[in-house]
Amino acid sequence: MKALVYHGPGKKAWEEVPDAAIQEPADVVVRVDTTTICGTDLHILQGDVAAVTEGRILGHEAVGTVTEVGEAVTGFAPGDRVLVPAITKCGRCAYCQRGMPSHCQTVGGIGWIFGHLIDGTQAETVRVPYAETSLYAVPDSVTNEQAIFLADSLPTGYEVGVLAGQVRPGDTVAVVGAGAVGLSAILTTGLWDTNKFRLEKALEFGATDAVEVGPATVAEVIALTDGLGVDVSIEAVGYPETLLTAASLVRPGGSIANIGVHGTPVELPMQDMWIQNVRLTMGLVDTVSIPTLLKMVASGRIPAEKMGTHSFTFDQMDEAYDVFKNAAANSALKVVITPA
């Protein structure tokens, strides 16, 4: 088959590799019908993720069709249309049992293994370990172009942003960074859509280059609230500046929910913040909200398909990466990649 293989910092190729195959009784092999690219893949390509070694197939998001099942698998069968989520989970370690498979102790101490610790989903086929506890059946009423964004972006915005930030009805919410994940936080907060002004503000705010966000912007957001700041401030970029901006927007007693993947330390102004009675949360997605999100997409409450702004085929993988890498210049949010 063909797959996108990592060959060290800055190097990748869509090339011939052995087909994915069952290795353990709990494995399933999935033919990839739709995949996409995540910001983390760009980090990996820059050589920022040491655990990813040369030869690794990239990608951790897919919708596909089961082609083969291990002998321990009873819940899925060839032909099933499935969502392959970013998190693989054993379902039995202490973390999985608490509903926190982001730190599944069995699959690697961390639930994110595709395109990281094992071969990933930017490929014609992919082997899915612990398939019974990891895969999700996709209802007929949800398209591939919708489901693909439930593999990572939408549950991340919802779980790590909205839920960890403890957003409650009535809260004012700022989202710093209206990329795919920031938009996901906005989509899954949902509710505040009567408050058009603030949301449009947040969108516009996030759409600007993060470097350009300055003191005036902060003052403007503060002014939009009661002069104290928002109840929940969601960071959806992953740079020190954006986290500091998010922190500066929150009122005393509020929450800062960091979603962004950071590559460097952040110098937190604890001399000002210690007294603010705020909460800073952060974390990897658990993907346990996928059943809920699938229903919300199926019922039309979340127009997940809007996140896909550009489409490519497998053999345009390089072009897809180029467009996604320069998302702002290309007005791109997420790319949808399918077989020819």
Added chain:
Amino acid sequence: MKALVYHGPGKKAWEEVPDAAIQEPADVVVRVDTTTICGTDLHILQGDVAAVTEGRILGHEAVGTVTEVGEAVTGFAPGDRVLVPAITKCGRCAYCQRGMPSHCQTVGGIGWIFGHLIDGTQAETVRVPYAETSLYAVPDSVTNEQAIFLADSLPTGYEVGVLAGQVRPGDTVAVVGAGAVGLSAILTTGLWDTNKFRLEKALEFGATDAVEVGPATVAEVIALTDGLGVDVSIEAVGYPETLLTAASLVRPGGSIANIGVHGTPVELPMQDMWIQNVRLTMGLVDTVSIPTLLKMVASGRIPAEKMGTHSFTFDQMDEAYDVFKNAAANSALKVVITPA
């Protein structure tokens, strides 16, 4: 002045009484510009509330103008436009300090004293004890016809329904009883307005006579969810049947938030419910969300004025009670009562 005086079960009169006057240094006297009637007033008139004795002026909701302040009052002055909320709070007992003035230990062990333990707001003037910690200034951008519903209905729906029920973005919510308080719960949940079908269902559901709610209705609501029930079921009526209906709608792991004022015991089917991992909450409003709600009304997020369906003047008090008592027949939600 004139006021509505309770004269024992079934008897009341809009009659001449002594003017309200300062009694304690922390008192304020308010000229009532707008008042309304609450379901609790109907209960009192039926003789259901033993603590209300003959001669008591009824009512616990008002918007008005400060006419006189006690010598200990520095935060309000004659001429100030204020909201007199259902709850009076000392601001210093252990309950007030925890943000739970519904059980203020100073004003009577219970924060609801107007038209209950002291004279109330269905009068030309009213004495407000612990005024500094109890009254709220009304912003210019909020009208009397909006503010009056923040005295009780809206904070009750929001605090005792939405917040106690721990409604989170993404949850499905059923509201049993779309009267003033049920509608308040719907208004302050806000968000779920993309989910028209379910909300319309809830409205329609609540608008029917509670006695008519039958097994088919429950099955229909369950069918609208994932077959298990809603995440949060809000009871906003106060009868055994409606609480049992609310309880029957909730999924395992969900919340039942009782808002209704009950007059009789409720036979809870604990033989079925003990195993359901549900949470049943209940309580009196704290009104501590009023600052938040005032902002939401001022910004147009909550169209509070829609709750007032009928208007009357003070001398039409009897007619106002008649219309409100037969709310369903009169398509009434809340009445707005003002001086001539």
Added chain:
Amino acid sequence: MKALVYHGPGKKAWEEVPDAAIQEPADVVVRVDTTTICGTDLHILQGDVAAVTEGRILGHEAVGTVTEVGEAVTGFAPGDRVLVPAITKCGRCAYCQRGMPSHCQTVGGIGWIFGHLIDGTQAETVRVPYAETSLYAVPDSVTNEQAIFLADSLPTGYEVGVLAGQVRPGDTVAVVGAGAVGLSAILTTGLWDTNKFRLEKALEFGATDAVEVGPATVAEVIALTDGLGVDVSIEAVGYPETLLTAASLVRPGGSIANIGVHGTPVELPMQDMWIQNVRLTMGLVDTVSIPTLLKMVASGRIPAEKMGTHSFTFDQMDEAYDVFKNAAANSALKVVITPA
């Protein structure tokens, strides 16, 4: 093999039946080294649990040794010493993924299936479905006589009592009913052991016949607190009287955590309770706290073995039931049952 078989209301026999055997790839067969009896088993024997049909092997608690594993099982092998908990869980349904396997949608809509929907643990061997996600390895430092109480009693007291009741450091806690589960709640609250007087009171309180608990007792407990009641009141019996007692002990704003299995409706005085701002929780154990509890037992923080007051061998099963059925008269808490 021999097992305790249910033969309709009031009838049971320790008799010869076919050996437990692998039926599905995810099954494991466990040789039972220690089992015990639960109050629920007594209810079943009275014919109170309609789902239990004649011929069913009773029991849902065991510690044992793996003798055979299905071909899908990789996490356990013959010879492993394991805890068979009251809850069987698939690890992949929406409920299991949220950490709430008490309502596992796969194993039967309810996680409790042993001695209920499938054959149970009061037998020489038992088949454990979904074994990988259900069984727990028992550390060497935990004895069978300790581990057996982690199958149901201890996690029930901890999860359904202490955690659902949201007990926080500093809270005063009342436990109504100091049977095995009430004692488990006390053991896992742990902390309040400096407050000997109140705990001894609770123990003594619970040790009396529930029917004898009268108005004076309630007044005494209220007096022990600030006159308002306890922060958390845990019901650990399962009768209307005991739930009402628990409800009468709680302060405004507090929690009532029902652990008891109820067989009849409970007439809740909602006319008094609606205004109390309390929370009533109830539910089946999830057993997801077992890893935590195993560590607490291993480190000596929880003396689980103290719950076993009487020991029997398999062929004394009838005697074991008799002693447990008359627990108060026999000063019995839990019985420990082992092969000869």
Added chain:
Amino acid sequence: MKALVYHGPGKKAWEEVPDAAIQEPADVVVRVDTTTICGTDLHILQGDVAAVTEGRILGHEAVGTVTEVGEAVTGFAPGDRVLVPAITKCGRCAYCQRGMPSHCQTVGGIGWIFGHLIDGTQAETVRVPYAETSLYAVPDSVTNEQAIFLADSLPTGYEVGVLAGQVRPGDTVAVVGAGAVGLSAILTTGLWDTNKFRLEKALEFGATDAVEVGPATVAEVIALTDGLGVDVSIEAVGYPETLLTAASLVRPGGSIANIGVHGTPVELPMQDMWIQNVRLTMGLVDTVSIPTLLKMVASGRIPAEKMGTHSFTFDQMDEAYDVFKNAAANSALKVVITPA
């Protein structure tokens, strides 16, 4: 009267100043019977707190006797024995009503004003504004030497450490820094006293110079847990190193509760932490737990008096500061300062 006056960085004097006097109707004047010194006072003396200007009387903790009350004060009378807490609260702003007077909008946007924005408690008398909502009556069964530590240290450890860190029964807790506040966190967690080893470890750990805490210590604490870290890690010092140590001790999914007052930014390793699903909380004490703590002290559950290791009289104020400033060398925790 005499009071300790700040005269710029490094300069202070116990000198003659005008007596404290009623300025506003809600004021009370308190004769100081016991006061103490807080780490914050040391920061002020170093010139670190810009809002404190020359001429300010220092101190924000006192137990004393009411000598005079403003005309608006009805809840306290001359002769009353009272606790003057670190936080002054109006009881009516949105923050006070939510139970978060640490950010009282009326008294200064921040509830801490004694020895900061107005004259403080290291004086023979002190004026207490908003006295009715700020002062606490001290029960006869609580001594001055106990009550003085409820003005700041104990509620800080309990609210900002234990409660903000969401400590639950069964959790493992590490406290970095066993000074007065760290010890308060330990005292109010209470419960874990059966787990002597870990607590002694934490104490010993905190008693060492924070700079000496090295990688081996972290590894040792991690080893004491399940290899993943503690459930709640409480920082009670206020340096970058100690916050980073606290952060390194917590397990995935756990909480870091920062209590320390920081004077410089902290470079948080977000490149490692973003994926850990942790929560970092921080804030100023609200002191709303004082009623609960007073009861716990009165009942003997918290031996608050143990925090006072050294006693001084007013005219030994300089010596008291010297001992407290070199707390470690003097084996000092808190000093108790009284009139001659």
